[in-house]
Every structure is written in C-alpha cells, then in structure tokens.
Amino acid sequence: MTEVEFRDVTRRYAGGVTALNGLNLTVAEGEFLILVGPSGCGKSTALRLLAGLDKPTSGEIRIGGAVVNNLAPGERDIAMVFQNYALYPHMSVYRNLAYGLRQRRTPRAEVDRRVRETAELLQITELLDRKPGQLSGGQRQRVAMGRALVRKPQAFLLDEPLSNLDAKLRNQVRGDLKRLHREVPVTSIYVTHDQVEAMTLGDRLCVMAGGEVQQIGTTDDIYNRPANTFVAAFMGSPPMNLIPGVIRSGLLHVGETEVTAVPSPDGPVTVGVRPEHLQLHPSYTDGMVPARVDFIEPLGSHVLVTAQVEVDGGRVPVIVNAPAGTELASGARIGLALPQERTYFFDAETGDARRTRERVSLGHA
Amino acid sequence: MTTPQLSTLTAEPEAQEPPAPISERRSRLRLPFSPWHLVLIPLSFLLVVPLLWMLVTSLETEGEANRFPPVLIPESPRFENYSEAWAAAPFGHFFLNSVMVTLVVLVSNLIVCSLAGYAFARVRFLGRGALFVTLMATLMVPFQVTMIPVFLIVKWFGDNVWAGLGIDHIGALMLPNLATAFGIFFLRQFFQTVPVELEEAARVDGTSRLGVLFKIVLPLSLPALSTLAALTVLTSWNDFLWPLIVITSHDQMTVPLGLSYFQGAHRVKWPLLMAANVMSLLPMLLVFVGAQRYFVQSVANTGLKG
Numbered sequence: 168m169t170e171v172e173f174r175d176v177t178r179r180y181a182g183g184v185t186a187l188n189g190l191n192l193t194v195a196e197g198e199f200l201i202l203v204g205p206s207g208c209g210k211s212t213a214l215r216l217l218a219g220l221d222k223p224t225s226g227e228i229r230i231g232g233a234v235v236n237n238l239a240p241g242e243r244d245i246a247m248v249f250q251n252y253a254l255y256p257h258m259s260v261y262r263n264l265a266y267g268l269r270q271r272r273t274p275r276a277e278v279d280r281r282v283r284e285t286a287e288l289l290q291i292t293e294l295l296d297r298k299p300g301q302l303s304g305g306q307r308q309r310v311a312m313g314r315a316l317v318r319k320p321q322a323f324l325l326d327e328p329l330s331n332l333d334a335k336l337r338n339q340v341r342g343d344l345k346r347l348h349r350e351v352p353v354t355s356i357y358v359t360h361d362q363v364e365a366m367t368l369g370d371r372l373c374v375m376a377g378g379e380v381q382q383i384g385t386t387d388d389i390y391n392r393p394a395n396t397f398v399a400a401f402m403g404s405p406p407m408n409l410i411p412g413v414i415r416s417g418l419l420h421v422g423e424t425e426v427t428a429v430p431s432p433d434g435p436v437t438v439g440v441r442p443e444h445l446q447l448h449p450s451y452t453d454g455m456v457p458a459r460v461d462f463i464e465p466l467g468s469h470v471l472v473t474a475q476v477e478v479d480g481g482r483v484p485v486i487v488n489a490p491a492g493t494e495l496a497s498g499a500r501i502g503l504a505l506p507q508e509r510t511y512f513f514d515a516e517t518g519d520a521r522r523t524r525e526r527v528s529l530g531h532a
Numbered sequence: 533m534t535t536p537q538l539s540t541l542t543a544e545p546e547a548q549e550p551p552a553p554i555s556e557r558r559s560r561l562r563l564p565f566s567p568w569h570l571v572l573i574p575l576s577f578l579l580v581v582p583l584l585w586m587l588v589t590s591l592e593t594e595g596e597a598n599r600f601p602p603v604l605i606p607e608s609p610r611f612e613n614y615s616e617a618w619a620a621a622p623f624g625h626f627f628l629n630s631v632m633v634t635l636v637v638l639v640s641n642l643i644v645c646s647l648a649g650y651a652f653a654r655v656r657f658l659g660r661g662a663l664f665v666t667l668m669a670t671l672m673v674p675f676q677v678t679m680i681p682v683f684l685i686v687k688w689f690g691d692n693v694w695a696g697l698g699i700d701h702i703g704a705l706m707l708p709n710l711a712t713a714f715g716i717f718f719l720r721q722f723f724q725t726v727p728v729e730l731e732e733a734a735r736v737d738g739t740s741r742l743g744v745l746f747k748i749v750l751p752l753s754l755p756a757l758s759t760l761a762a763l764t765v766l767t768s769w770n771d772f773l774w775p776l777i778v779i780t781s782h783d784q785m786t787v788p789l790g791l792s793y794f795q796g797a798h799r800v801k802w803p804l805l806m807a808a809n810v811m812s813l814l815p816m817l818l819v820f821v822g823a824q825r826y827f828v829q830s831v832a833n834t835g836l837k838g
Binding site for chain 1: 727729730732733734735736737738739740743748751752
C-alpha cells in the first residue's frame with residue numbers, strides 16, 4: 168500500500184501524437200482514484216506508463232517514493248486487471264492465480280495458501296480447476312481480480328475492467344469492487360470512460376481530455392464545481408446544458424433577450440446549468456431564457472424535455488429535467504428560469520470556469 | 533453440416549438454395565454426397581494408385597513384378613522381400629543417419645524459428661522491417677540457385693571449422709537447414725495472433741521477455757509448432773538433391789540417397805526396391821497421421837493453401 172505519483176509525465180509517439188501531456192497526479196496510499204475521459208484522452212496511456220508497459224518521453228513516475236521509470240513491469244510490484252481479463256488460456260484458474268507468485272519464487276505452500284484465501288474472498292473456489300474458456304464473463308472478471316489480489320501488490324491498476332460485462336452484472340460487480348476495496352484497501356487506479364462508474368466508485372476522480380488533466384477532485388467537486396465546459400459536459404447524464412451568452416453592464420443576455428443581472432464581469436460567457444436545476448415554465452415571462460419544445464421523453468420518475476434556445480441565428484439544444492406528468496406539445500414556447508444557485512459561468516473562449524466567488528446567487532431583474 | 537452441399541469447396545459455409553426454380557432442379561438431382569466427390573474421388577485414385585502399386589509390388593516375387601499385364605494380387609505375399617531388402621544394403625545405417633539429421637534439424641528449427649519469429653512479431657528493433665523483407669525475399673530464390681554457394685560455404689566450414697560439418701559428412705546435411713525462412717515467417721504470423729494483453733499480463737506478473745515466449749506464447753502456439761515440426765520432418769526426411777551433392781560415402785548416406793544407390797548399384801530388383809521404399813515411407817506416414825489434425829487446421833488458418 169503505497170503512494171503513486173506522476174511528475175510532469177509526457178508521452179509522445181513517433182509521428183508527433185502526444186498521448187499524455189505533462190501529467191501531474193498524486194494518488195494517496197489506499198486511495199481509489201478514477202481516471203476518466205473519452206477514448207484517446209490519455210487515461211490508458213497513463214496506466215500503461217505506470218505499469219511499465221510503455222515508457223514516458225519525459226517526467227518521473229514514482230511508486231512509494233521511488234522512481235520506477237527504468238524498472239521492468241515485473242519489478243514494480245503492481246498488479247493489473249485488463250479490459251479483456253487476459254487470463255492465460257492454457258492454465259487452470261488455480262495456475263492463473265498462482266502464476267505471478269511462482270514467478271516471484273514464492274514457496275509452494277505459501278502460494279497454495281494465498282491462492283485458496285483469495286479464491287475464498289472472491290468466491291471462486293469451485294472454479295479453481297477450470298480453464299478460463301469454461302468460465303462465464305462475470306467469473307472471468309473475478310478470476311482476473313483474483314490474479315491481481317493474490318499478489319498483494321503495492322498498487323492495483325484496473326483498465327476498464329467492467330466494460331465487457333452486461334449492464335446488470337456491471338452494477339453488481341461495481342458494488343463488489345467497492346466492498347473489496349474496503350476489505351483490501353490497496354492504492355488503486357481505475358481507468359474508465361463511463362462517467363457513472365467513475366462517480367460511483369472513486370474516492371477521487373481525475374477527468375482527462377486530449378492528453379491533459381481537466382480537473383481532479385471528489386465526485387462532489389467534479390459535479391458541482393466543474394473546472395471547465397469539458398468537465399461540465401462530460402460528467403452527468405444528461406450532461407450540463409451550455410448556453411452561449413454575453414454579459415453587458417452586469418446583465419446577462421442570451422441572444423437578443425435580456426435575462427437577468429449577474430455579478431460577473433462583462434464579456435462573452437458560456438452559461439452552464441444542469442438539467443435538474445433548470446426551471447421550466449410553460450409560458451415565457453421576462454427574466455427567463457425563451458425556448459421552444461423539441462420533444463419530451465417520459466421516464467416514469469421524471470420527464471426529460473429537450474428544447475431549442477435561439478442564439479444569434481443558431482439553435483442550442485437544452486435538456487430540462489421536469490417533474491413527472493409534465494406534458495408539452497412539440498413547438499410550444501416555454502421559459503427557462505436560471506436557478507439562483509448552481510448557475511455556472513465559463514469563459515466563452517477558453518471554456519474555463521470564471522472564479523468560484525463569482526458563482527453567486529443571481530439578483531433577479 | 534447436415535446436408536452435403538456444393539459449399540464443401542466454396543467460401544460460403546451454409547449457402548442455402550436460392551429461390552424456387554433452381555432449388556427444384558437441385559432437389560431432384562440430390563445425391564447422398566457432395567457432387568464434388570465425383571471429381572475428387574477419381575483424382576484421389578491418381579494419387580493412391582502408385583502407392584498401392586508400390587505396396588503390392590513389395591510383396592510379389594520378381595517374376596510377378598515383371599509380368600505384363602501386371603499382377604495386382606500376388607499369389608502368396610512374399611514378406612521376405614523386406615528382410616532381404618534390409619540386408620541388401622546398410623539400410624539400418626541409412627535410417628540412423630536420416631533420423632539423426634532429421635532430429636537435429638527439427639529441434640534446431642523449432643528453437644531458432646521460435647526465437648526469430650517472436651522477435652519479428654513482437655520485439656521492436658532497428659531495421660526489423662527491412663530484415664524481414666530480406667528474409668521473405670530468400671523464400672523466392674529456388675534452391676538450385678543457391679546450391680553452389682551453399683556447397684562452397686559448407687566446404688569452407690568443413691575445411692576451417694570442423695570436418696564434421698564439411699562435405700561428405702552428415703553435418704553438411706544439417707548445417708544449411710538449421711533454420712528456415714519459411715519457419716520464421718510461419719511462426720511470426722502465428723505469434724502475431726496471440727493477444728498482446730496476455731504477454732503484458734505475464735510481464736506485469738514478473739516474467740522476462742524470454743519467459744513470456746516460453747511460458748505463454750509457445751504453449752499457446754502448439755498447433756503452429758506441430759505443423760512446423762511435421763513440415764520440417766517431411767522435408768528433411770525426403771530431401772534428396774542436397775544429400776546427392778554433398779554425400780558420396782555410404783556410411784554418411786540418408787535413406788533417399790541410399791535408395792537411389794540401391795537402385796543403381798544392382799540390376800533392379802523391383803520387389804526389393806519397393807519393400808525398401810515402403811520402409812522409408814513408414815516413419816513419414818506416422819508423422820503425418822499424428823500431426824494431421826494440426827496440419828490441416830493451421831495451413832487452412834494461415835491462408836497458405838493454394
């Protein structure tokens with residue numbers, strides 16, 4: 168159980184592609200950190216660099232304080248769970264679990280004890296004599312976890328371990344993973360592109376895009392204090408609505424409409440509001456953002472209303488989380504009121520959040 | 533497949549009959565076997581007949597063998613032909629030489645081609661592409677072209693390194709065949725199909741590069757290794773031209789060379805010659821029967837079929 172640290176780690180490929188650009192990240196001892204982002208954002212590269220399967224172009228990687236840049240994967244005392252599990256097909260489950268220990272010349276009796284102990288923990292004891300080909304997806308997943316656990320490594324690397332499971336099983340295994348981490352609190356780094364998985368599993372999240380860190384923080388930080396429009400739009404389902412606007416003499420304008428007074432400096436902004444915080448009014452009044460209903464999706468517990476906001480000749484889709492029973496005709500004109508709290512302002516050019524203290528309650532005009 | 537169909541030799545495995553008129557015509561003509569068999573059975577006859585004839589002749593008396601029209605069923609099978617043939621020339625010695633050459637060539641091919649094939653498949657090194665293309669190019673050069681240079685190289689080895697490798701020693705039969713470009717290519721193709729995550733998992737588990745090859749990749753490549761083994765054994769055992777060039781002494785001869793010597797040295801006693809032929813074929817038959825499953829399967833998989 169050890170701290171893991173990336174210091175200015177960059178990975179550039181021949182051909183000029185920068186997969187990872189100056190990553191700085193510290194994972195505390197026993198922490199469960201999630202690397203989340205769309206494909207090609209550098210999260211898997213970061214994991215492979217940490218595992219030693221790839222070498223950084225520059226920067227330092229430390230495990231337990233020691234620089235491991237030049238250590239072979241086997242010398243780093245880490246264990247990895249692969250997306251496709253990568254169980255050795257020609258070995259029984261028992262030998263799959265025992266393999267890593269045998270490679271490290273662990274005495275036979277000790278190997279046997281630990282394999283059985285781990286199998287017990289993961290409830291795969293009755294599978295020990297089978298070959299991976301004879302297991303179901305969920306069982307393989309558990310064996311893959313077992314192969315990592317049995318070694319009692321300094322850190323656990325998980326590369327989208329749930330993405331090959333069906334939705335129902337995924338929810339169940341997610342719970343199992345949480346429980347497992349509580350019982351065996353090894354420093355873990357978990358890569359996923361699924362934001363739900365990211366938010367439910369991690370102590371902390373590191374949101375990445377384009378080879379760079381966008382934001383590091385708890386689920387609460389990421390969800391309620393997104394650092395930029397990318398994080399705002401990536402996390403949450405449906406994502407945060409982003410509406411372009413302009414602040415002129417303290418008043419927010421969306422398109423031609425003057426909406427409300429805001430305590431933020433003048434200039435073009437992107438206004439961010441989550442669907443559940445946006446208030447839908449069946450008729451437009453002053454101080455609201457005017458919109459037209461596109462379609463509605465009743466989900467039982469609530470209704471998702473997709474509307475179009477007209478901005479400078481273009482249309483921006485906005486999703487509102489409305490109470491169950493809301494009925495609106497397509498094309499109906501509605502008003503959207505920005506909530507007093509939880510309206511976010513991002514710089515229109517860079518997409519970065521305007522400073523937090525500016526995100527204060529709006530004085531309604 | 534439950535019903536015999538034309539698809540035996542075509543790519544689409546379950547080509548169901550197309551609409552009405554054609555299927556009607558077909559169902560009237562339906563045979564209890566694939567129509568291709570009508571072509572294949574006569575063809576296979578062409579291949580089997582010489583072998584059967586060899587077997588029959590090996591059991592005949594000399595008189596029967598020379599009669600015309602040929603005797604197809606000998607009056608009483610003459611098994612003594614085999615013991616006489618065995619005694620007529622030092623076949624035991626030829627066999628021993630063949631076995632030694634084949635074994636050395638086999639073991640060396642499996643080891644060297646595995647190592648080289650793995651390097652070409654997975655290890656990144658400077659000039660890998662160019663080297664591989666060069667290696668492939670050698671596959672296009674017929675043996676007749678390189679025969680004389682190889683002869684000179686082997687002669688040099690015999691004169692300067694160790695006489696056992698030189699002309700007129702069985703070492704000369706092993707040396708040029710210790711690894712083959714085909715073997716390297718064949719294994720490389722197979723190794724590339726092994727999921728790279730398995731190798732990465734093994735490396736994270738603390739296995740060295742070579743360890744990954746021997747503990748993970750090779751055990752998963754048994755079909756390819758068996759095929760290469762069978763091909764190597766067949767080629768090495770049947771090789772005639774090269775031994776003919778480098779070997780002149782009886783005690784260094786392999787079976788094919790011995791057979792031709794047997795044929796040329798005396799008036800041809802066909803039953804004895806055929807008995808010797810059958811004996812020289814038996815080991816290959818065993819190898820083929822043993823490896824047939826892998827053989828057919830992996831040649832089909834690698835797209836090497838004609």
